[in-house]
Amino acid sequence: xxxxxxxxxxxxxxxxxxxxxxxxxxxxxxxxxxxxxxxxxxxxxxxxxxxxxxxxxxxxxxxxxxxxxxxxxxxxxxxxxxx
Numbered sequence: 784x785x786x787x788x789x790x791x792x793x794x795x796x797x798x799x800x801x802x803x804x805x806x807x808x809x810x811x812x813x814x815x816x817x818x819x820x821x822x823x824x825x826x827x828x829x830x831x832x833x834x835x836x837x838x839x840x841x842x843x844x845x846x847x848x849x850x851x852x853x854x855x856x857x858x859x860x861x862x863x864x865x866x
Contacts, residue, residue: 804843807845807865808839808841809841810863810864811839812839818856818857822839825856829852829856831849838853850865
């Protein structure tokens with residue numbers, strides 16, 4: 784029996800999503816450190832204290848409003864994080 788193409792697509796999509804979350808997290812962490820914010824100070828500035836570490840490690844899938852908060856504090860655009 785052949786493999787189910789739907790399962791293969793979902794698996795590839797999930798893996799790609801995880802990779803993109805990790806890349807976004809790394810970019811946000813790199814920008815935060817370049818702006819000389821500790822993670823604690825950045826959490827306070829963005830109001831994302833409970834989820835910022837999970838975003839930076841790629842464990843969390845941030846909402847658009849979270850990205851807006853992050854980029855507002857960093858004085859940059861959302862496209863810098865997601866491109």
